[in-house]
Amino acid sequence: MPYKYLNWKKLYTTMNPNLAPLLVTGLGAELIYSFVIILCGLMIYFGTKELYELSSYKGIQYFRKSFLFFGIAFFFRYFIKIIFTIINPQEMLFMRLFPPLTTILFIYFSSIAIFYLLYSLLWKKWKFLKVSYLHLLSATISVISILIGNSLFYILINILFLLIALISLSIVYLRSNKISLKNKLYLAYILLFVFWILNIFDILIPSFFEKLQLVIYLSSIGIFFAIVYRVLKKAGSD
Amino acid sequence: MKRNRLEIIRDILKIVQTNNSIKQTPLLRKSNISSSKFKEYFLELLEKGFVIESKNKYQEKVISLTEKGFKFLEQYKTIINFIEEFNL
Numbered sequence: 297m298p299y300k301y302l303n304w305k306k307l308y309t310t311m312n313p314n315l316a317p318l319l320v321t322g323l324g325a326e327l328i329y330s331f332v333i334i335l336c337g338l339m340i341y342f343g344t345k346e347l348y349e350l351s352s353y354k355g356i357q358y359f360r361k362s363f364l365f366f367g368i369a370f371f372f373r374y375f376i377k378i379i380f381t382i383i384n385p386q387e388m389l390f391m392r393l394f395p396p397l398t399t400i401l402f403i404y405f406s407s408i409a410i411f412y413l414l415y416s417l418l419w420k421k422w423k424f425l426k427v428s429y430l431h432l433l434s435a436t437i438s439v440i441s442i443l444i445g446n447s448l449f450y451i452l453i454n455i456l457f458l459l460i461a462l463i464s465l466s467i468v469y470l471r472s473n474k475i476s477l478k479n480k481l482y483l484a485y486i487l488l489f490v491f492w493i494l495n496i497f498d499i500l501i502p503s504f505f506e507k508l509q510l511v512i513y514l515s516s517i518g519i520f521f522a523i524v525y526r527v528l529k530k531a532g533s534d
Numbered sequence: 535m536k537r538n539r540l541e542i543i544r545d546i547l548k549i550v551q552t553n554n555s556i557k558q559t560p561l562l563r564k565s566n567i568s569s570s571k572f573k574e575y576f577l578e579l580l581e582k583g584f585v586i587e588s589k590n591k592y593q594e595k596v597i598s599l600t601e602k603g604f605k606f607l608e609q610y611k612t613i614i615n616f617i618e619e620f621n622l
Contacts, residue, residue, distance in 0.1 A: 344616075350606045351540060351613045352582070355622025416622050530616045532609070 323378075329513045330374035336520040337367025343528045358416035358427075363523075365409035372402040373499050396442050402499065403438035403450055410457055410492065413485075414464055447501060454496050461489045484522050491516045542567060543584075544610050546575060547603050550585055555598040579603070 340363040348356045375398045411430040415422065441450040465485055494512045537545070542565070549564045550556055562572045579585045584603035590596045616622075 347609065347613050347616055350602070350609055353540065353613065353617060353622070355617060355620075356613075359620060359622055416620070526619070530612070530619045532612045 325510070325513065326374060326377050329517065330370050332517050333370040333520055334367040336524045337363040337365075337370070339524050340527045341367070343524075343531050347531055354419055355416050358412045358419060362409050362412035362416060365405045365412060369402055369405035369409055372398045372405060373495070376402060376499060400438045400442050403441050404434050406492070406496065407434035407437050407454075407457075410454075410461065410489070414461055418464055451493075451496060451501070454493055458489050458493050462486065484519060484526075487515075487519050488523070491519055540610070540613065542571075542575060543579065544607065546579065547584060547599060547607055550597055550599045550603070551607060555588075555590065555596040557594060557596055561597060
């Protein structure tokens with residue numbers, strides 16, 4: 297295999313403290329990156345709090361929760377990276393549970409974040425779909441991903457989500473006649489989904505984008521900053 | 535054109551604001567919605583604290599706007615712009 301996949305079964309027996317995650321960017325860069333994304337997620341969530349409290353508008357609820365879940369997913373993403381670099385799970389029985397537990401949570405929250413973001417755009421048309429189904433689907437995907445023990449499954453699922461997201465976004469924006477390069481929000485959403493996939497590659501196949509890691513991080517931060525700026529501007533927050 | 539939920543809430547609160555305090559029956563008449571729908575919206579507005587019911591000097595029940603109700607009317611355009619901006 298050309299790349300090192302994060303295989304849980306292999307991990308327990310052949311833990312390599314020098315596993316790729318932090319080779320290129322370093323612990324500090326990981327911390328800053330995760331912190332910035334988590335902060336962006338929280339800024340969007342709390343920045344739209346008043347709008348939601350006043351309107352109780354479902355679209356706003358799903359939108360803000362999506363970014364909250366992005367932030368939580370990144371929190372667990374950072375945890376995974378730190379655990380693999382600093383802590384040797386072989387040392388304590390309890391610590392051996394950390395990698396799969398944090399990965400389940402990372403997969404769950406990253407899946408539900410994408411679902412909520414899509415649902416915020418399509419909830420009026422997809423009235424048959426209940427939010428609880430999305431949570432159930434995310435939980436199922438995360439558990440199956442861990443049980444299969446091969447991150448390729450989860451990556452393929454997310455690529456499928458990306459395709460669904462691209463088609464759904466195109467439908468939404470086509471109908472509203474807003475599909476054009478001038479519509480920066482449309483572009484921002486597309487890039488957000490693309491960089492989300494790249495982040496998943498980064499966490500699950502650490503060596504895949506070794507040389508491009510910094511570019512991915514900076515681009516992801518740029519996308520999130522753009523969305524935060526737009527949200528806070530429109531929400532009228534200070 | 536059919537009003538959506540937020541528009542109806544805005545219209546009801548605007549009527550209350552304009553009249554300072556108003557009885558339920560004239561409010562229902564001016565809102566231009568069915569009595570069953572009005573009841574739904576009115577209960578929601580009461581629960582959310584946008585309006586309160588009190589008694590005037592004639593001991594008649596009247597409805598008036600709360601601070602939160604005023605806030606909704608102030609922020610209405612912002613809410614709508616946000617929803618349109620992000621296609622929510």
